[in-house]
Amino acid sequence: MSTKLDVYRFDPETDQDPSRKQYEVDLPEYGTVLEGLLEVRDAQDGTLSMRCSCRSAICGSCSMKINGQSRLACKTLISQIEHEGETITVDPMGNMPVIKDLVVDMDSFWDKMKTVGPYLKPEGPEPERENLVSNDSMMRLAVAMNCIMCGACVSDCTVLEVDKSFLGPAALAKAFRFAADPRDGHTEERLKSYVEPSGIWDCTRCNMCVQACPKDVEPMERIMDMRVMAIESGLTDSRGARHVEGFSNSVKHSGLLDEFALARKTFGFPKWGFELAPFGIRRLLRRRLPPIIHKGISTAKRVTRIFERLGV
Amino acid sequence: MRQHDVIVIGGGLAGMRAAQQAQAMGADVAMISKIFPTRSHSAAAQGGINAAVGVGDSWEDHAYDTVKGSDYLGDQDAIEVLCEEGPADIIALERMGVIFNRNGEGQIDMRAFGGATNVRTCYVADQTGQVILHVMWEQLLKSGLTVYSERFVTELLQEDGRISGCVALEIPTGRIEIFQTRAIVLATGGIGQVYYPTTNGLAVTGDGLALAYRAGASLMDMEMIQHHPTTLKANGVLITEGARGEGAYLLNSVGERFMENYAPNMKELASRDVVSRAETMEVRAGRAVDGDCVLLDLRHLGRDLVMTKLTQIFELARDYAGTNVLEEPLPIRPGHHYIMGGIKTDVDGRTWDPSGQGRWKGAEGLFAAGETANVSVHGGNRLGGNSLLDTVVFGRRSGAGAVEYARSVGWASVNENAAINGLESRIKDIFSRPSDGLRAATLRRQMGTAMNDGIAVFRNEEGMQKTLATIRAIKERLPEVSVHNKGRLFNTDLLSVLELDYMLDVAESVGMGAVTRKESRGAHAREDFPDRNDEDWLKHIVVARSEDGQAEVGFLPVTMTKWEPIARTY
Numbered sequence: 001m002s003t004k005l006d007v008y009r010f011d012p013e014t015d016q017d018p019s020r021k022q023y024e025v026d027l028p029e030y031g032t033v034l035e036g037l038l039e040v041r042d043a044q045d046g047t048l049s050m051r052c053s054c055r056s057a058i059c060g061s062c063s064m065k066i067n068g069q070s071r072l073a074c075k076t077l078i079s080q081i082e083h084e085g086e087t088i089t090v091d092p093m094g095n096m097p098v099i100k101d102l103v104v105d106m107d108s109f110w111d112k113m114k115t116v117g118p119y120l121k122p123e124g125p126e127p128e129r130e131n132l133v134s135n136d137s138m139m140r141l142a143v144a145m146n147c148i149m150c151g152a153c154v155s156d157c158t159v160l161e162v163d164k165s166f167l168g169p170a171a172l173a174k175a176f177r178f179a180a181d182p183r184d185g186h187t188e189e190r191l192k193s194y195v196e197p198s199g200i201w202d203c204t205r206c207n208m209c210v211q212a213c214p215k216d217v218e219p220m221e222r223i224m225d226m227r228v229m230a231i232e233s234g235l236t237d238s239r240g241a242r243h244v245e246g247f248s249n250s251v252k253h254s255g256l257l258d259e260f261a262l263a264r265k266t267f268g269f270p271k272w273g274f275e276l277a278p279f280g281i282r283r284l285l286r287r288r289l290p291p292i293i294h295k296g297i298s299t300a301k302r303v304t305r306i307f308e309r310l311g312v
Numbered sequence: 313m314r315q316h317d318v319i320v321i322g323g324g325l326a327g328m329r330a331a332q333q334a335q336a337m338g339a340d341v342a343m344i345s346k347i348f349p350t351r352s353h354s355a356a357a358q359g360g361i362n363a364a365v366g367v368g369d370s371w372e373d374h375a376y377d378t379v380k381g382s383d384y385l386g387d388q389d390a391i392e393v394l395c396e397e398g399p400a401d402i403i404a405l406e407r408m409g410v411i412f413n414r415n416g417e418g419q420i421d422m423r424a425f426g427g428a429t430n431v432r433t434c435y436v437a438d439q440t441g442q443v444i445l446h447v448m449w450e451q452l453l454k455s456g457l458t459v460y461s462e463r464f465v466t467e468l469l470q471e472d473g474r475i476s477g478c479v480a481l482e483i484p485t486g487r488i489e490i491f492q493t494r495a496i497v498l499a500t501g502g503i504g505q506v507y508y509p510t511t512n513g514l515a516v517t518g519d520g521l522a523l524a525y526r527a528g529a530s531l532m533d534m535e536m537i538q539h540h541p542t543t544l545k546a547n548g549v550l551i552t553e554g555a556r557g558e559g560a561y562l563l564n565s566v567g568e569r570f571m572e573n574y575a576p577n578m579k580e581l582a583s584r585d586v587v588s589r590a591e592t593m594e595v596r597a598g599r600a601v602d603g604d605c606v607l608l609d610l611r612h613l614g615r616d617l618v619m620t621k622l623t624q625i626f627e628l629a630r631d632y633a634g635t636n637v638l639e640e641p642l643p644i645r646p647g648h649h650y651i652m653g654g655i656k657t658d659v660d661g662r663t664w665d666p667s668g669q670g671r672w673k674g675a676e677g678l679f680a681a682g683e684t685a686n687v688s689v690h691g692g693n694r695l696g697g698n699s700l701l702d703t704v705v706f707g708r709r710s711g712a713g714a715v716e717y718a719r720s721v722g723w724a725s726v727n728e729n730a731a732i733n734g735l736e737s738r739i740k741d742i743f744s745r746p747s748d749g750l751r752a753a754t755l756r757r758q759m760g761t762a763m764n765d766g767i768a769v770f771r772n773e774e775g776m777q778k779t780l781a782t783i784r785a786i787k788e789r790l791p792e793v794s795v796h797n798k799g800r801l802f803n804t805d806l807l808s809v810l811e812l813d814y815m816l817d818v819a820e821s822v823g824m825g826a827v828t829r830k831e832s833r834g835a836h837a838r839e840d841f842p843d844r845n846d847e848d849w850l851k852h853i854v855v856a857r858s859e860d861g862q863a864e865v866g867f868l869p870v871t872m873t874k875w876e877p878i879a880r881t882y
Contacts, residue, residue, distance in 0.1 A: 011799055030546040030632050038514075042753030046796030046805035051347075053513035056549045056628060058442055059351040075631060099484050100801040106348075119450035120409035130365075130406040132418035138411040139620070142436065145411055145443050149350055181409070 001027050003078050004087040005036055007048065011100050018098075021045070022087070027078055033088060034062050034073035037102075050102040057214055060148030063155065064102050065091040070152035070212045093155035109151050112167050116175040116194070123185025131183045144177035144222055146215040153209035153219050165198045169209035169219030172200060176222035179229060191230045200226045201240025242266050248312065254296025255303040261294065313728050316342040316458070317718045319478065319493040320711070321465050322520060323349030325441070325700065326682025327499035328448040329707030330661075330714065334497075335455050339715040342458040344465055344480055344491070346500075346515055350449050353501055353513045354703065357441025358624060359425060359554035360433035361405075361704075362697035363398035366422050369430045371395040378698060379875045381427040381583050382652075382691025383834035384850060385533065387871040390687040393659050394698070394705050401704045402434055409447045411436055413621070423621075424557045425697045427583040427882070433697040438552050438624045441700060463489065464807060465519070466735050468496065468527040468678065469726050475527070475677030476724035479731050483807065486800030488735050492726045494718035495677050497661065497710050498524055499703075502683040505811075506819045507648035508760025509548030511540055520684040522814035524655045525821065527675040529663040530854040532686045532868065534818075535825035535836050536652035538694055539769050541587035542608055543647030546632045551625055551644055553696040555610060556580040558621060562591070563607040563641060564599035570606070575882035582882035585693040585835045588646035592769045595645075607641035646769050652694050652835065653825065654686035656854060656868070661685065661710025662717075672868055673856040677717065677724070681710040688852065691870075692834015742795060742809050749794030752808040755786050759812075759819055762786075767826050772839040780823035787816045820863060821855040828853050828865050846877050 003025050010018035025039040034052055041048045052062040055074045062073040067084045070093055081088060096104040122131075153169040160166050167175075172194070179190045194200050200223050209219040231241050246265030250258040263272045283289045297303075320331045323345030334341040343349070364371045375395040379386055406412055406420060412434050413421040425433040436443040452459065463480040469490075470476055477492040500520025504512020525531055541562075542551040556562070562580050564570045574590040575582035582590075591606050601607055610618055610625075615638055618626055622637075629635045635642045656672055657663050657680050664674025682703040689702055759782070766779025790813060797805035831845035832838045851867045858864040 011801060013799055013801055028546070030634065032547075035547075041804065042808075043751060046751070046808075047799070049797075049802040049804055051351075053347060053351055053515040054353065054356050055513065055547060056356065057631075058355045058439070058624075059347075059353070059513060061347065061351045077631060100799075103484070103802045105484075114453055119454040120407075120447075122407070126407065130403050130412075130420050133414060134418055135414040135421070138414055138436075141411045142439075142443075145436070145446065146439070148355070148442065149446075181411075183409070 001029070001031060001078065003027055003031070003036055005040065006087045006089045007040070008091040009048070009101055010098055031078050032074055033066055033076045033078065033090065036078065037073060037090065049100045058148060060150035063093055063150035063152045065093060065155065070094070070155040072150060072152065072214045075214050093151055095155055095157060095160045096151065106151060109154055109170065112171040113149070113174055116167065116171050117178065117190065118174045120178060120181060120184055121186045122183055133182050137182050141177050141181055144173050144217055147173055147217045148215055150214065152212040152214060156208040156212040158206045158208055159202060159204055163202065166202050167198055169223070172203070172226070173217050173219040173222040176226050179226055188233060191226065191233055191235055194226055195230050195235050195238045195241065200230065201238055239266050252304055252307040253300065254294065255300035256297050258294040259290040260292065313490045313492055313726065314342070315492045316340050317493065318495050318497065318714045319344060319491055320497045320499060321478065322499035322501060322682070322684065323347070323459070323461070324352035324499060324501050324682065325354040325445055325448060325703035326684070326707035327497070328445070328452060329704050330497045330499055330681055330711035331457055332448065332451055332455065333708045333711030334715045335457055337712060337715045339718060342460060344460045344463045344478070346462065346464050346519070348461050349452070349459060350446055351515070352445060353516050354445045354700070355442040356511070356513065356550060357700050358438040358550065358552035359557060360423060360435035360440045360697045361402065361444070361700035362425065362428065362432050362695065363402045363434065363701055364395065364430070364432055365399045365402050365420060365434065366430070366432055369432050371399065373430055374398070374432060376875060377428050378689065378695055380880055381693055381695040382689070383693055383844065383880055384846070384875070384877040385536070385688070385691030385833060385852070385870060387688050388873040388875060389871045390659050390689050392873060394689045394701060397705050398701050401701070401708065405444060405447065405704065408451050410444055413437065423554060424581060425695070426553050426556070426581045426587070427578070427695045433557065435554065437620065438554050438622050444700065464810065465523065466810060467731070468523050468675070469731055470527060470675065471724035473528065473676055474721070474724050475675060477726045479735050481735065484802050486803060488732050490726060490728045490731050492723065494721055494723060495679060495714040497679040497681060497714050498655065498684050499680065499682045499707065500684050502651050503815070503818050504648065505756070506760065506815050506822070507763045508757055509764070510648040510760070511543050511548055511550040512649070517811040517815050518818040519811065519814045520680070521655060522817040524663060524675065524678060524680060525817055525857060527678060528673055528857060529675045529678060530656040530672045530856040530866070531653065531821045532656040532852050532854045533653035533688060533691070533825065534651070534822045534855060535767070535829055535853065536690070536692050536834055537648065537767060537822065538584055538650040538652060538835050539588045539646040540649035541584055541591055541646050542644040543649070544628065544632050545602060545605055545643055545645055548647045549628055549632055550649065551608060551628065551642070552622070553584070555608060555622055555625055558617060559613055561609040562587070563609050564594045565601050566599055570594050570599070578882040583693050584696060585837070586882055588769050589837055591646055602643045605643035605645045608644045609641040610637045611639065611641065648764060648768070650694060650699065651683060652686070652688070652690040652692065654684050655680040657681070657685045657687055657710070659687060659709060660713035661706060662713060672854060672866070677721070679710040679714045681706045692836060739806065742806060743798045745792070745794035747794055747796050750789065750792045752793050752812045755789060755793060756808070756812055756815070759783060759786050759816065763819055763822070767822060770837050770839055771826060773827070776823060776826045780820070780827060783816060783819045783823055787820070790816065824855050824863055824865055825853045850877060
């Protein structure tokens with residue numbers, strides 16, 4: 001099967017700007033993008049640099065943008081993406097600087113990983129043998145432990161594109177793995193640090209990380225898990241938590257969102273007035289300001305009953 | 313020049329465990345790894361890690377199974393250490409954070425594995441190696457270990473036969489770095505890429521074995537190469553033994569569970585060498601599927617079990633074979649997987665004979681652990697689940713051994729300029745060749761194919777000699793190999809030439825061991841010598857460099873403690 005590859009090329013030592021190079025390779029059935037690139041590197045053009053090792057989606061080395069989406073080259077079959085176009089485009093991961101060609105500098109990725117305290121911190125006396133914990137509690141962590149730290153989620157994260165300080169989906173999925181571990185003795189302390197700015201409340205739930213993750217870690221869902229854990233453990237004094245609480249209260253009692261009240265609740269008084277004034281004026285000019293006097297729906301009591309039945 | 317008391321080369325499980333132990337003992341230790349540590353091939357270990365931690369099991373039973381699995385070539389003193397100390401290491405891993413699957417009491421659960429008389433394989437679904445590797449990495453972050461990542465070690469430095477340091481190429485920048493040290497632990501993993509195809513990753517090129525060999529250490533039982541019974545035809549990727557441990561069947565083309573004829577008691581869970589041979593014999597008898605495959609049948613295990621305990625297998629089969637294992641059996645075949653042989657060490661990881669009697673050739677100050685080393689606990693055939701245990705037990709012991717040794721000696725001197733110039737001129741020489749010359753990948757494929765043709769599941773004199781001759785012919789052509797890439801940054805083209813150089817030394821030593829052993833034992837199944845011959849061949853074969861730089865074969869006795877060799881049936 002003949003396959004066309006259009007590959008990003010950049011050697012900062014010799015090139016002024018990045019360029020693209022086209023290759024054609026012949027691959028067997030079940031051929032992957034990685035096999036295509038290896039064919040290029042081994043036989044046609046040895047100047048192409050990339051990272052790769054296991055060929056079976058477990059080492060996490062070969063994450064790159066394939067047809068614009070971050071994926072593992074070894075897990076991406078040509079046959080899977082044929083419908084996306086005749087030529088396959090290959091680019092380095094995003095949100096990380098390029099070292100050469102498809103190789104990126106992952107230092108910021110590892111540094112963020114380190115800031116979430118990515119190791120078990122048990123408390124109290126050591127058990128005589130292993131810790132006795134339920135299989136379910138361990139398998140809940142297995143979802144996050146599936147992470148092979150390939151960087152695909154970070155590469156496609158839309159928050160990181162605009163805010164470099166965001167801890168990002170990979171580090172936060174790792175954070176979940178420890179916050180939810182019954183053997184850890186610092187859950188509260190961990191959650192306290194994760195609700196700080198740049199943490200769990202900065203995710204915009206765009207779902208890109210869930211789509212990019214080749215190991216079904218669903219980082220965004222792990223972030224949502226931690227939001228629930230944070231609120232449940234009483235960490236309600238953050239903008240994100242107040243936003244959730246205000247949203248839920250408004251709908252519970254009036255059946256409708258009171259946008260002014262939500263802004264007051266989220267940002268706190270009188271700060272909301274200053275911070276949101278420019279935004280409010282813009283919306284006023286576009287005649288898109290919500291009603292200043294909030295009126296609930298006529299059947300609000302029924303909504304309240306639903307909330308009560310759900311116990312929230 | 314950088315200085316550390318102990319340097320660990322290799323960032324997989326054995327290396328991390330060695331570094332952790334050395335650091336815990338208060339030594340100034342650093343790790344050098346060709347790839348980022350979590351990219352190491354330990355991550356690919358799927359099925360589990362053995363130890364007698366369960367009620368009703370004993371380390372003696374584990375030891376006996378291992379001795380029998382090794383076809384009596386394993387050193388029994390080393391096997392006793394492995395099995396007796398193993399349970400404590402498993403408990404230690406759990407406390408560090410490994411999320412082992414649990415039984416109803418919340419204890420570590422175990423699954424059945426090949427060649428074991430008891431259920432003793434602890435596991436995390438089918439990603440055991442990955443989880444343990446990542447947890448060990450977490451521990452290294454916690455302790456703040458110095459890690460030099462993406463550095464390719466090209467040479468071990470010595471003064472008067474004693475290790476003094478090493479030379480490394482920093483891959484992202486192309487800079488040469490010199491390290492001075494008192495002791496080195498080599499933990500660079502297996503030799504997978506010497507074979508084609510293989511289950512092993514592209515980074516697994518056996519560099520460590522060649523570095524040790526060139527520094528004067530002995531390579532032992534190199535002919536003992538494991539072919540895993542279940543690998544995918546398309547790309548050689550591994551399908552865990554855990555599948556059979558959970559109850560999967562092997563079927564031939566007529567739908568027969570053929571293992572009943574080869575191993576009436578253990579059936580699919582006989583030792584790997586036995587199962588791989590049985591599969592090959594079915595193929596030769598004309599009962600193959602897809603040319604040279606048989607079938608792995610998981611259908612009766614049910615969706616729930618497969619989707620919770622064998623998830624990775626479900627995905628690999630779907631992605632690389634287009635097979636839904638819940639609905640149809642999966643074509644598989646034996647494929648290169650592991651080397652039981654390696655750098656000869658004692659139970660503390662020392663590559664040299666500490667008794668001073670020079671019973672084998674070694675390099676003072678050089679330690680080795682994991683697949684790189686041969687302690688020897690696997691002998692002629694490794695049991696599934698014993699390799700991860702080998703890495704944590706002997707990784708720990710070699711880390712401790714290295715610290716003790718480092719404390720007993722001063723610094724040996726390093727000629728920094730000479731070391732830098734040595735590698736620089738080697739690179740300059742490669743760069744000076746015309747760019748359109750021979751590709752390293754071409755020779756690498758020829759070598760891998762020759763190895764798999766002649767030194768695989770079944771062997772004979774003619775085939776092995778042919779392979780050995782091919783390897784030596786390829787070695788002759790090494791100076792013709794050139795590169796397209798003459799830049800400094802992340803030059804994997806250059807790396808492929810340097811790696812090939814080491815791989816050929818390793819391939820030759822495998823061939824030399826193979827033609828020397830004139831019997832069938834463990835994974836070394838000879839058609840021309842079909843029986844085990846304890847009288848003449850119950851001994852280790854070592855390959856070491858002679859004074860004039862040639863590879864030379866020697867022998868070492870097998871250490872027996874309490875298990876006399878008997879016929880091996882499953």
